[in-house]
Amino acid sequence: MTIPHSVRAILAFDVGGTDTKAGLVLSAAPGEIPEIRDIQRFPTALDAEQPGEVLVEFLAGLVDRYTAAHPEFAVDAIGVSVPGLVDEQQGIGIYAANLGWRDYPFKASLQERLARPVAFGHDVGVAGDAEVALGAGQGAENAMILVVGTGIAAALYVDGRRLRAAGYAGEVGHAMAPAPGGGLKIMEATGSAGAITRRYAAASTGFIGGAREVLERAQHGDALAAGIWSEAIAALAFSIAQAVAMIGVSKVVIGGGLAESGAALFEPLAAEIDKLLTFQPRPSLIKASLGQDAGLIGSALNAQALLAQQDESLSVSTDNGEGLEAIL
Structure with a gap:
């Protein structure tokens, strides 16, 4: 079946100490569990000297790989979850004993490198979000x-x-x-x-x-x-x-x-x-009912929420601009 390019998707990554799970999470109606296409696992890129930078480049390479392999999807945003201590509001990986980073600005670095909105979160936190929104919770x-x-x-x-x-x-x-x-x-x-x-x-x-x-x-x-x-x-x-x-x-x-x-x-x-x-x-x-897909689904939900916030902000900005033009 040929899928039209208008199908929207989030490219989600669940980073672990040994491997990284990736998949294209398709848009779904509210309350429905989304379909995930082309789930794959890749050995997580590790580097003792520059663990954050190397992970960003690793994920950027996977984004290129997925977008080239799936031109039928429009990837609107990227969802990433990582283990360890994570400040989700600031987009910072505070500490990960197995992966080596400290206070690395993942969200800012990924958004600059990928030129797309990035939702960044804790692996168990985003899996929990998925279970509460769509699963056993x-x-x-x-x-x-x-x-x-x-x-x-x-x-x-x-x-x-x-x-x-x-x-x-x-x-x-x-x-x-x-x-x-x-x-x-x-x-x-x-x-x-x-x-x-x-x-x-x-x-x-x-x-x-x-x-x-x-x-x-x-x-x-x-x-x-x-x-x-x-x-x-x-x-x-x-x-x-x-x-x-x-x-x-x-x-x-x-x-x-x-x-x-x-x-x-x-x-x-x-x-x-x-x-x-x-x-x-x-x-x-x-x-838990979502199994090993919970992390990918949770990251995608957070990315969709991020896009909705950006759309709302744009709408408010446009409305304010139109109002100002009317006054002038």
Whole structure:
């Protein structure tokens, strides 16, 4: 089927520490999940000396590649999400341990290099925006979109607005929680899929696998695996209960690799949260519905919002100009 050039699209990028996901996100009616064309993954360009500059050039090359390969689409804007600490209002990558940048002005640099509007955001934040707008978080005024994978991060919504705090909100994986054996550790050191794997491998000679294999062993009577799994559940429950108590979270949408565990995660997690809360309403626990496309969709939604703001500003400017001409 030939697609007319009038079809509008956002070219979205979800930058990770190992690879970068890209795709053309087509315009969709309000409330509809957009179609994504030509989803691809590319090794993320890394450079210890100039990590920000090299990433900008890497993304510029991908923009050229996509626009050349898809002349049938009019790419109106670019959506980019990155990990680490991100100041979305200023368009700055504050810090990314795995990728190396500090206080790099990504939005300004990308817009200058690409000559297109660029929406720039945090990877978990924009994925959360997508889940709240179109996915499992719809209708929730106070929600926690919790991504549990190698690490842990969250997007937090209060009264319908995502908390940003200049990039520092949502780092629940780095909040302190009770540690196995006593004391405190950052929560993701116990509750993440990466921690489950590392802890089991350290105590079980010759183990090759991931968190899923640890769960399988727990379900087949392995006491060590069962203990590590239970401790991960306890760490997650502690952080969720804290969010319920402090900001009134009523819905928790869980994504990332650990969410694929299904009832083995959600049922004991709900029971543990129930033990930790007193008078507060218990939050609903729901698996994220947009999967690995959430980041691309969220970046595209933010880019579309940016275009709408620019169109509104242009309209106001034009109206003011016409009014002035009438007066003159």
